[in-house]
Structures are given as structure tokens and as C-alpha cells.
Amino acid sequence: MDAIVIGSGPNGLTAAATLARRGWSVLVLEAQHRPGGACYSEELTLPGYVHDVGAAFFPFADDSPAFRDLDLTGAGLEWRNAARESCHPAPDGSCVTISRDPEQSAISFGEDGPAWRRLALWRRAMGDRLAAALLGPLPGFGAALRLGPYHLAWLAREGLGSTASFAVRHFRTEAARRVLPALALHVDLGPDDFAGAGLGLVLALLASGPGFRIPVGGARSITHALIRRLEEAGGVLRCSARAERIVVRGGRAVAVRTSDGDEIPVGRAVLADVGPLALYHRLLEEIPATAGMRRRMRHFRYGWGTFKMDWALSGPVPWTAAEARQSAVVHAGDSVADLRSFTRQVRGGELPTNPYLVIGQQSLADPSRAPVGGHTLWAYSRVPSVVEGGWAAQREAFADRIERRLEGLAPGFRSLIRARAIFSPPDLQAMNENLVGGDLGGGSAHIDQQLFFRPAFPYFRYRTPVRGLYLASASTHPGAGVHGACGYNAARFALHDYLASRVA
Numbered sequence: 001m002d003a004i005v006i007g008s009g010p011n012g013l014t015a016a017a018t019l020a021r022r023g024w025s026v027l028v029l030e031a032q033h034r035p036g037g038a039c040y041s042e043e044l045t046l047p048g049y050v051h052d053v054g055a056a057f058f059p060f061a062d063d064s065p066a067f068r069d070l071d072l073t074g075a076g077l078e079w080r081n082a083a084r085e086s087c088h089p090a091p092d093g094s095c096v097t098i099s100r101d102p103e104q105s106a107i108s109f110g111e112d113g114p115a116w117r118r119l120a121l122w123r124r125a126m127g128d129r130l131a132a133a134l135l136g137p138l139p140g141f142g143a144a145l146r147l148g149p150y151h152l153a154w155l156a157r158e159g160l161g162s163t164a165s166f167a168v169r170h171f172r173t174e175a176a177r178r179v180l181p182a183l184a185l186h187v188d189l190g191p192d193d194f195a196g197a198g199l200g201l202v203l204a205l206l207a208s209g210p211g212f213r214i215p216v217g218g219a220r221s222i223t224h225a226l227i228r229r230l231e232e233a234g235g236v237l238r239c240s241a242r243a244e245r246i247v248v249r250g251g252r253a254v255a256v257r258t259s260d261g262d263e264i265p266v267g268r269a270v271l272a273d274v275g276p277l278a279l280y281h282r283l284l285e286e287i288p289a290t291a292g293m294r295r296r297m298r299h300f301r302y303g304w305g306t307f308k309m310d311w312a313l314s315g316p317v318p319w320t321a322a323e324a325r326q327s328a329v330v331h332a333g334d335s336v337a338d339l340r341s342f343t344r345q346v347r348g349g350e351l352p353t354n355p356y357l358v359i360g361q362q363s364l365a366d367p368s369r370a371p372v373g374g375h376t377l378w379a380y381s382r383v384p385s386v387v388e389g390g391w392a393a394q395r396e397a398f399a400d401r402i403e404r405r406l407e408g409l410a411p412g413f414r415s416l417i418r419a420r421a422i423f424s425p426p427d428l429q430a431m432n433e434n435l436v437g438g439d440l441g442g443g444s445a446h447i448d449q450q451l452f453f454r455p456a457f458p459y460f461r462y463r464t465p466v467r468g469l470y471l472a473s474a475s476t477h478p479g480a481g482v483h484g485a486c487g488y489n490a491a492r493f494a495l496h497d498y499l500a501s502r503v504a
């Protein structure tokens, strides 16, 4: 084999397909019985109800350079949008919603409509330069400068603040002020955290641009399209094949040993779609070259845990807020103060009393997810990875708490439930060992683990101290999300290094 890719998440498959399309012979080893990592769909509740096991909304569907290069729509992937993108209702009846149409959003933002319109039009003016700057490899001076010096300075200044301070500066109503803090809480960034506004703003702008896109047939359709691109270029995917050891000789990765005892030689590169702890502490044996990274990776921090639920419903969710009935994603977070107290509780190791929720309504845009008349619902909250008494004892009661919260925003919701599935942090990690402690982001999203520090300086360009070995997972820049960029960038470095070694 020219290359072995360990792990078939979206980054692993993107890396593998990219290399295969450049003529390399590629083998992907996947520990689980099915591919896709956190980008897959299964009938988790009842027959005919298709639920996304992890990622569900894809704002980088069109703009990701990796997905563009692989032409995933040409590989059979079909995207849909709901009528609205991100709805933020509260029990007091207030509600604002981001739509792709800036005017529709501006009406929803009411008094804050002009402020929102300015942001949405700014995003429109940036076009796909924004995705290129966000997703390309670092240092990325060219892509950053293409945004224009004024826009770059504005983005940097605003992005380095907290979401709460951004909200106070730009919006007057509480309903508008809670939007960015709710979006940044997709990861472990609370309303007052330094540089939280960067992530909150990016997600808000993406919602207003391409939107929170929904693949027909479920997140697994993305994985299937990637596999198609891999296999048509001659690449091979092997499931139920866990990589146990990367064999290093003379400072270079030369083979991968699997759980069934095979040792597969590799000629050019190994790309690992795994966490940095797993790479440096399990897959690599102790060698002097990696001693420094082994030590540093002991301090690599994972983000909070995730508590995820799926429901099979007999009808659409009867939200009190009419806009929520049309929205791909609904966020439950009553106010900035409510999100602050949620953050405090999760950081303090407590189960949140009023769980913040990211709620997904995929079947609104893709009826293939449920039997006729039925609907799916997907939601997660952020929680401590470990709780007093253990998750096994807490999960049902916490799931009931989440349902009570939904019932408050949509009276009658519980009467529609036909079945539910619950995934606490240990359940998520059992499904995919990259979701350490239930963290959905491959590592904390705080600024000290982003950009040049992901996973650690100076290894922010996918290379490792072992020649021919690359880290290609969401634990590298640009981090969490299904955009394939970590894998794509890592593959391009592997290609570059191989060509450079031939010239030398």
C-alpha cells in the first residue's frame, strides 16, 4: 500500500479519497462495523425512522474546498434546506430566526433587523473567501488577505471577544442577544469566554449563507459519497479492522498492525483520523522522537461531554413559535443569563437544571427520514463527561428533563413520541473512540487549542515527529465539523512531502 488511513470519519475518508484520486493505492482501516465515524445515520428508534448518529447539519456542504474537489454532489449527494435555518425561541414568547434570506431574517430580528442585515450582507460580500480562509491550512496568509485587510481586521477584533460582549455591542433585544452565545455553545465556549464570538459569528454567518444544510437520506449519504469517490479511484475500505500499532523504523512509519494480527506494510504515508492521545499514547510505541509530544499530549484537553437524543414522532413538533415549525435547527436557551448559568453548571460538574439544547428537525426538509406522516427529532445538550453516581444511573432522568424542556417550548410534544434513543457521553465514546468523554469536537475549542496550537505548536500542519505519519482528524486545524478539511489538508501535505522526497 502507498498509504494507510486509520479511521473512516469524514476526515479519514476525505484524506483517503484525495490520495487515491492522485493515483496512490490506499487502504482505510475502520475499527467499527460501519464507516463514517460521527457522520452516519441508522434506524436508532423504530424501523423506517432514520436518525443521524452524530453530525446532522452541514453549513460547509458547498463551500468546503475538499468537498468541492471531490464533487460529492456528482457522487450522488443531494442537499436540501429547510425554509428557515436557526430559530431561537424562549418560553416568554420572544423568538428570532436566521434565514438564508437577509430580509426574512431582518423582519424576524425586529428592532435588531438593521444590525442583522449588515452582518448578513457582509457575509454575502465575502462569498466563498470566508470558507477558504477558515478551512485552509495555516498560516494561510493568502486566503486571509483575500478577505481584504479591513474585513480581516474587523473579523479578528470581533472574533477575539466573547459572544456576550459581541451581543451587547451589536443588538438591543434579549432575543437577538442570545443568538451568538447559543451558537458558540455547540462546542465548549460559554457566553463570557475569550474568542467565543469568533465561532458564534462564523456559525451565524454560515446559517445566513449556505444554511444548515441537510443531506437527503441522512448524514450517511455524505459518507457513502466519500466512499464512492475512494472506491472508484481504487481505494479500499476495511471495517471491523482496528489499528493497534503504527510500526516505526528509522524514524519513518513503515507499517500498521491491526487487531487481528495483520502487519500491513506502507510505502509512503500513514494518516491517522484519531485523537492525539490515542496517536501518541496508544498507536505509537515509546520512541525518543515522540517523547516530547507524548508529554505534551497528556495536557491536551477535551471539551465537555455531549448528551444526545433521538425521537421517532407521529407528527411535527408543535412549537409555540411559528418560525420554529419551519426551522432546520432550533436552539433552546432562554437568555444570555440562562446560558451563563448552564455554562457554570456544566463547568462545575453538575447536571444542568435547564439544559441548553441544539435541536434538529431533519425530516422537515427530507421526508425520507420517517414513514409517511411521521417525523424524526434529534437534540443534544452539553454535559459534564462524568457525573456523580455515573451516567448509567442518570441518563433516563436527564432524558426526561430534556423532554420537559421541549414540552415547555412545544406543548403536546410528549404525546407525539413513539420511541426515543438516548446517548450519554460513555455511549457516544463506545460508538466512536474519537468522542473522548463524549466530546463532539475532537478537543476543546478554546483559543489555546485552536489554529497554531491544534493539537500543539509546531505540529499544526498535520505532520508529526515521525516521517510519513500525519494526524488528520478534527483534533487538527480547523477542528470540529464535517468539512473534510483536516483530512484534505493532511493528504495534501503527504503528497507534497512525498514529491519533495523524490526530487531530493
Ligand SMILES: Cc1cc2nc3c(=O)[nH]c(=O)nc-3n(C[C@H](O)[C@H](O)[C@H](O)COP(=O)(O)OP(=O)(O)OC[C@H]3O[C@@H](n4cnc5c(N)ncnc54)[C@H](O)[C@@H]3O)c2cc1C
Pocket: 006, 007, 008, 009, 010, 011, 012, 013, 029, 030, 031, 032, 035, 036, 037, 038, 039, 053, 054, 055, 056, 057, 058, 059, 241, 242, 243, 244, 273, 274, 278, 306, 308, 380, 428, 431, 432, 433, 434, 435, 439, 440, 441, 442, 472, 473, 474, 475, 479, 480, 481, 482, 483, 486
Ligand atoms: C452528537 C454530535 C453532533 C454533531 N453535530 C454536528 C453537526 O451538526 N455538523 C457538523 O459539521 N459536525 C457535527 N458534529 C461534529 C462532527 O461529527 C465531527 O467533527 C466529525 O465527524 C469529525 O470527523 P473525523 O473524521 O475527524 O472523526 P470521526 O467522525 O470521529 O471518525 C473517526 C473514525 O475513526 C475510527 N477510529 C478511531 N480509532 C481507530 C483505530 N485505532 N483504528 C481504526 N479506526 C479508528 C472511529 O471508529 C471513527 O469511525 C457532531 C458530532 C457529534 C458527536
